Amino acid sequence: MNSQSDVNTVTLSGHVGKEIRNGTFGRDNRTFCQFTIRVHHEYQSRFGQKSQNEFFDVVAFGATGDWCLQYLAPESHIRIEGRLKNGNSYKTSVQATKVDFVTKPWACTKCGITEQGFVTHTINGFEPVVCEKCREEGVNNG
Secondary structure, eight states: OOOGGGOOOEEEEEEEOSOOEEEEETTTTEEEEEEEEEEEEEEEETTEEEEEEEEEEEEEEHHHHHHHHHHOOTTOEEEEEEEEEEOTTSOEEEEEEEEEEEOSOEEOTTTOOEEOOEEEEETTEEOOOOOHHHHHHHHHHO
16 A cells, blocks of 8 residues: 555654664664754744744664764754654654754855755765755756
């Protein structure tokens, strides 16, 4: 069955918690990284402007987990993509399939324009950072 109701994806943007843990599991000693992401939310209630923090447990396996262990630090601002997973104790967590840093301003590797945005990791490091204009021109030209 492959309907829209079968989709299990989540995207969160927030800050890494204080503790980043690693470990291995299974017969083949697969590596993993566990951490918490704090997501800040502001909203308007009938009593005025309110804000709250929500905390989500995250686990990343394999190359993504190795990357997280190498590069993440407490309070790193990140965006994660993954899926919701129920654990043995009926606690829901996020199994990350992609982790991006939310960066300070960066310069496009093609035209040099300074922007702010996401830097996407790959197993071998970071992808070249290209601005939206150069990305669109690349799609239109190539």
